[in-house]
Amino acid sequence: MPTTSLPQPVGVAEFFAGIGLMARGLELRGFRVDWANDIEAAKRDLYLANRPDAQKLFHLGDVRDVRGSDMPSAELATASFPCIDLSLAGNRKGLAGTQSGMFWEFARVLEEMGSARPRVTLLENVHGFATSHGGQDLSKALVRMSELGYSSDVIAINARHFVPQSRPRMFVIGVRNDLPKGAHVGVPPLSDVRPPWVRAIFERHPELPMHYLDLPDLPAGPEDLSGVVQRMESGDQRWWDAERTSAFVGSLSERQAARLEALRGGNETTWRTAYRRTRGGVATWEIRADGIAGCLRTTGGGSSKQALVQAGRGQVRCRWMTPLEYARLMGAGGFKTRARTDNQALFGFGDAVVVDVISWIADNYLLPALRPNGVGVSDAV
Template identity: 35%
Template sequence: MILPQITLSSSAVTRPFTFYEFFAGGGMARLGLGEHWQCAFANDFDAVKAATYRANFTDAAAHFHEGDVWALSAGDLPGCADLAWASSPCQDFSLAGGRAGLAGGRSSAFFGFWRLMEALDEAGRAPRLLVIENVSGLLTSNDGADFVALGAALASRGYHFGALEIDAAVLLPQSRPRVFVIATRDVAPGLIGDSPFHTRAVKAAQARLSTTLARHWVWWGLSAPPRRNTDLAALLEADAAVAWHTTDQTARLLSLMNPLHRARINTLSARSVGAVFRRTRIEHGLPVQRAEVRFDGLAGCLRTPRGGSSRQAILVVEPDQIRSRLLTPREAARLMGLPDSYRLPASATGALHVAGDGVAVPVVRWLAQELLEPLLAESSAMAAE
């Protein structure tokens, strides 16, 4: 699988930008930032993700630290990076989690990251640019109070900030909405404007800010990328190369669908590929397990594996038969924009965990090309005047 070709804008860099990558996982943000960026430090506490990072980056020994972010100090971070990227654990922000917000156990790891930024600021080494990536629930958790708290933290250190809600489906055949909070000390007026990523949720989150915090808000003018021309079927393995469910297993999956989804299948006359998730729905006041299928050319949002029901399935409908199977780890990696040369963990569970807990690579590349790199370039130009 080949990553979408995204060319550098006119603000091509003359030296590598440096960055720290926190909660790095398998290094997908690094891959997205690309060759014009140099990683000065990366960390993750998960052993499987750490091993995957090391397997894919030959220079990992020089800058990767495996361990809890709370165990780090500013002294562990070299130099003064242009960017700090943080994709902190998202379970407490997602609909699948307890919606505990920033006070939640794992998502409170954000404050482990933030105390490092505060320490760097005290030492005069604060990054010029911060990117905080998370699930869309960040905008609404605790009735929006968590996003306000995040904004207050950023503003307290002199950062201006704005949020973009980007669905990876604009670049990849996977529905994966995520929030990117971009914070900077120097606001470049030329990068402010309208954006299709100023969603209703982003606008509502901004409206909850106090008058004081609103003065720190920036409406980042990120444009939409060229229209995606790849669908789910294009990323799948050949039929003969994968293990299919038995007839009984497929019948069981179909039996979990409600009449609407079954009717959708019955209308198909040519080969059609769909993505299936099993979910628990409340019907007539009772929890019911359902299989839900989509045939819009997109996979559903990849999840980290927590048992068979959390794994996405593929349904192939043909005139003479219906077959089903589980999504393979390599297909999951492709849905995140990872090249086939990317080394996945040997176990399916480990590979799906790395892929499902990452950030979509082409989205990071688009964000870097259209906003982060121009922002740093303009910041440098402003400082030189």
């Protein structure tokens, strides 16, 4: 991925920083993270393993303890606040929940910053944010951002346009003071980043300051896992043994079993991801029909980790996906993935943003809004 050098870097305050993939996507475009916060020590450890010079700027702790007076000057504030109360797989308590309700703490810190609050904000969450409590949670969030002086835009991007993972997410971009050059007020036309449900958000809120930018079409994206799979010898101990593989095959429904047999009979080796789900009180496995991964998730998000199925030429092998494969699916194949346990690494990546998506937003929205007179010089990494 190309990197960009800005004559004047964009300073970033990163809330709910996680393991640092938001930072990575922005840094590739010349942004500079000056402050980061997260409550999870394991995520902090991976964040610092990949940027040791961030020791002083990373603040481990509860966002409820952060005060606006302690914040450095920043042009951009990002917030990938917890999705567990908004996700369809979660408890649906919405912004009243103890996790997703941390949005209000982010807004409080911005309010306490007064006139020094960032010019642009970037919120990221699951699509369930738009439907939680019949859309009322998103409406309240948009109202709160307007009270802080921000005009909001909403876009939806599935990471499958960049990596072989279906990972739909929505982004709310707030802009203070003058709108970016070329911004429009009103209801946006339909596009791949503004499908009908996003357009309906604008239609429901004519009373709020909202705007939109014309954005390019998203790229097509990869169609298989060949660039993600960590190649292993047949004797590698991470492959499940015959008994466990047999139990996996035996749990498949008739339709799923037929899908696996078709893959097994192929002339080439192919890969599929699989989830373990509970159907009627019985644990079963389901193999994804297409060649990309399902959405990486955390156990707190209501779903198990993914397994990899390798099939073809009369053979079938299965194993859990590795931290490196998770990292590659998040656009962070060069990231150090070593954590206290593999599960901690998987949790960190499953709860993060895709690097390429953030860089695309930076290229096509954040830089035009914050550096309208030029974005710098691009060099190959």
